[in-house]
Amino acid sequence: MLKGNKLYSIFKGKCPVCHTGDMYVEKNPYKISTTLEMHERCPHCNTKFKIEPSFFYGAMYVSYGVGIAFATAAFTISYGMLELGLTPTFIIIIATLIVFLPIITRISRNIWINFFFKYDKSKV
Template identity: 65%
Template sequence: MLKKGNKLYSILTGKCPKCHLELMYETKNAYQLSQTLKMHERCGHCQTKYKIEPSFFYGSMYVSYGVGIAFSMAAFLLTFILFESSLAESFIAIVCTLIGFMPIIMRLSRNIWINLFMSYDAELVEKK
């Protein structure tokens, strides 16, 4: 399912969108909060520049809204429908989910955003 060459692979793993060989982030652990959004300037394998232009990743804030809604809906469905919790308890579950998964949501949004503008290039991988 998750194979190199698939955009979903790059989005879910945080790998370079061009070659899928190197992690875009300086640290793999998203929960090192001071390092959550620190990215390499370029890919060490294909030299793809991640920050295409200044403020490039501001657009990922729009994506994070949608990703946050998806996480919120999942929390709501689990608590309200599956566990038959009250509306207030479901609201608390949504807030806790958004706070707990915020580093993941931020990285996932950046991964989606950069993959909208870049695609896997198999020739780059073959040359290396």
């Protein structure tokens, strides 16, 4: 994935404007105490990430869709490919959602902010 593509910003956690600066203070999403801790502004191009108070509440709607995608993948693998029963499949889906919760949360925030900003080559 190359810079200039929204998928680059979404999956790498980079600024949606310059694709250089990190959005999150801690790169590891599994450091639970700092999972959602973001820079106020991009360290590279100074873009303000929180446009308004409670800006990232919209990411909750996105996280529903991202969670459904993870659950569907877990269902397809466990029930369709491994041919497990419904109870083990249900347990695997729940475990998948719990294990990937920090990643789902960050991806949802990244998708949400990319709705409102676009890549600007001049700020690279």
